[in-house]
Amino acid sequence: MVSRGSFSLSSPFFPLLFLFAINGFALLGSTTRLELIHRNSPKLSGNVVLGGKPKSQMEIIREFHRRDVLRHRNMVSRRLRATETASSVAMPMFSGSDYGTGEYFVHVNVGTPGQKFLLVVDTGSELTWMNCRYKCGRNCGTHKGRLNNKRVFRADRSSSFRTVPCLSQMCKVELANLFSLAKCPTPLTPCAYDYRYLEGSAAIGFFANETVSVGLTSGRKRKLKNVLIGCTESIHGDQGSFKGADGVLGLGFSKYTFTTKVAEDFGGKFSYCLVDHLSPKNVSNYIIFGHNRIETALLRSIQRTNLVLGGAFGPLYGVNVLGISIGGVLLKIPHAVWDENLGGGTTLDSGTSLTFLAEPAYKPVTAELNKSISKFERLSIGGPFEFCFNSKGFNESLVPRLTIHLADEALFEPPLKSYILDVAPQTKCLGFVSVSWPGTSIIGNIMQQNHLWEFDLERSTLAFAPSSCT
Numbered sequence: 001m002v003s004r005g006s007f008s009l010s011s012p013f014f015p016l017l018f019l020f021a022i023n024g025f026a027l028l029g030s031t032t033r034l035e036l037i038h039r040n041s042p043k044l045s046g047n048v049v050l051g052g053k054p055k056s057q058m059e060i061i062r063e064f065h066r067r068d069v070l071r072h073r074n075m076v077s078r079r080l081r082a083t084e085t086a087s088s089v090a091m092p093m094f095s096g097s098d099y100g101t102g103e104y105f106v107h108v109n110v111g112t113p114g115q116k117f118l119l120v121v122d123t124g125s126e127l128t129w130m131n132c133r134y135k136c137g138r139n140c141g142t143h144k145g146r147l148n149n150k151r152v153f154r155a156d157r158s159s160s161f162r163t164v165p166c167l168s169q170m171c172k173v174e175l176a177n178l179f180s181l182a183k184c185p186t187p188l189t190p191c192a193y194d195y196r197y198l199e200g201s202a203a204i205g206f207f208a209n210e211t212v213s214v215g216l217t218s219g220r221k222r223k224l225k226n227v228l229i230g231c232t233e234s235i236h237g238d239q240g241s242f243k244g245a246d247g248v249l250g251l252g253f254s255k256y257t258f259t260t261k262v263a264e265d266f267g268g269k270f271s272y273c274l275v276d277h278l279s280p281k282n283v284s285n286y287i288i289f290g291h292n293r294i295e296t297a298l299l300r301s302i303q304r305t306n307l308v309l310g311g312a313f314g315p316l317y318g319v320n321v322l323g324i325s326i327g328g329v330l331l332k333i334p335h336a337v338w339d340e341n342l343g344g345g346t347t348l349d350s351g352t353s354l355t356f357l358a359e360p361a362y363k364p365v366t367a368e369l370n371k372s373i374s375k376f377e378r379l380s381i382g383g384p385f386e387f388c389f390n391s392k393g394f395n396e397s398l399v400p401r402l403t404i405h406l407a408d409e410a411l412f413e414p415p416l417k418s419y420i421l422d423v424a425p426q427t428k429c430l431g432f433v434s435v436s437w438p439g440t441s442i443i444g445n446i447m448q449q450n451h452l453w454e455f456d457l458e459r460s461t462l463a464f465a466p467s468s469c470t
């Protein structure tokens with residue numbers, strides 16, 4: 001692995017961020033809108049016991065940061081080749097702020113007849129897997145007895161379950177990125193994986209194609225066939241990583257992720273809209289697979305830029321940033337910061353909460369914004385942010401606005417509250433975290449709030465517009 005930035009890059013993967021939950025399917029025109037529920041929502045009660053009292057805003061930010069850093073390590077340590085990817089599917093996601101974390105879950109139906117599971121959702125993860133049991137005779141090499149007291153997918157009871165043979169090209173080559181194992185005692189033995197997470201846990205099982213159902217906005221269910229899933233027979237290490245869920249829904253970009261599969265069936269597009277992280281519980285985020293009927297009002301303000309898929313960013317979604325201006329003045333930032341081939345580059349990551357800037361960008365951005373807060377009392381509150389202040393008397397309208405200039409003349413103008421963050425009563429901080437150079441910059445999900453983001457995987461374009469997400 002190539003080490004970039006100050007992080008040590010030992011473990012391969014950390015897919016536990018930006019987790020959302022589906023609670024059935026809401027109806028919305030002709031698209032499917034699946035409801036995503038936060039981990040502590042009463043809507044999940046009975047399913048899982050997910051501890052943790054609501055935390056203070058500052059604790060939440062610290063928790064975000066801890067996870068973001070783990071994710072960033074993983075992000076820069078991966079070099080994956082990416083791959084290519086008609087109608088539609090949507091899932092709302094709730095703001096995490098009322099609950100103490102940004103984690104979400106989703107309910108999906110797997111197999112024929114369908115068996116229902118609660119999965120942790122992660123946009124940076126490629127493999128969708130669930131705890132699973134499969135009685136398939138001597139050649140399976142199963143690991144028994146490790147999933148006591150867990151809900152498991154009974155694969156042998158599903159008529160649509162098809163294991164991926166270990167001798168296949170798919171197992172030997174294409175699934176190598178997903179930690180497929182080389183062992184192959186007989187040609188038909190299922191292709192095994194040992195899927196490692198950065199936190200030290202591992203999911204061990206084998207790959208299969210299976211039918212997964214999603215709800216359409218018409219109220220009907222749509223079956224997605226041949227979705228690659230992992231039948232996880234044992235979990236090693238810290239089982240708490242999976243937070244009581246039955247598995248993980250992988251929404252990263254690569255050939256076999258759930259996103260790609262659903263997008264294939266629904267026009268190559270998916271979109272999401274994130275409400276303010278301080279929104280009340282009853283305002284929900286959502287994700288839509290397929291064509292999103294963008295309102296006419298939004299169409300006028302829509303911006304489009306090229307998406308950087310594959311290459312240096314692995315399963316994450318890259319964008320070409322050209323520069324950052326504040327108050328209409330372009331800041332002096334070396335070009336290399338935005339170039340993934342020169343050690344920089346930027347991803348738009350819904351799984352990272354905070355926004356990370358490589359140091360040569362972080363310095364001028366914070367120095368410029370620092371001028372606007374010069375007359376406020378400075379506060380050292382610890383945590384990830386360097387610039388915090390007592391916000392008594394703070395007047396938003398006096399602060400020059402920040403604009404991120406993207407390729408194809410697209411301008412992203414986040415609302416001020418997305419980068420001058422409330423972290424405690426009367427306490428605000430400049431919402432940027434420094435990454436040592438060279439390093440990848442990340443536009444995190446707080447920065448993305450109050451915008452609709454549409455990813456067109458076929459055309460490799462990203463469209464966005466300000467939106468209340470309702």
Ligand SMILES: *[C@@H]1O[C@H](CO)[C@@H](O)[C@H](O)[C@H]1NC(C)=O
Binds near residue numbers: 164
């Ligand atoms: C699994 O699905 C893929 C397409 O996603 C297909 O190419 C492959 O042949 C299928 N394998 C089996 C064993 O069904």
Ligand SMILES: *[C@@H]1O[C@H](CO)[C@@H](O)[C@H](O)[C@H]1NC(C)=O
Binds near residue numbers: 283
């Ligand atoms: C959400 O709840 C608040 C009060 O808690 C209420 O004023 C608001 O109308 C609700 N919004 C929706 C969309 O239900």
Ligand SMILES: *[C@@H]1O[C@H](CO)[C@@H](O)[C@H](O)[C@H]1NC(C)=O
Binds near residue numbers: 366367371374
């Ligand atoms: C930020 O502003 C304060 C007050 O004007 C100043 O003392 C400090 O040096 C500035 N810091 C940076 C990094 O520009």
Ligand SMILES: *[C@@H]1O[C@H](CO)[C@@H](O)[C@H](O)[C@H]1NC(C)=O
Binds near residue numbers: 395396397398
């Ligand atoms: C903020 O500044 C603007 C422009 O100077 C002014 O019109 C407005 O009244 C101020 N708001 C507050 C709350 O002081």
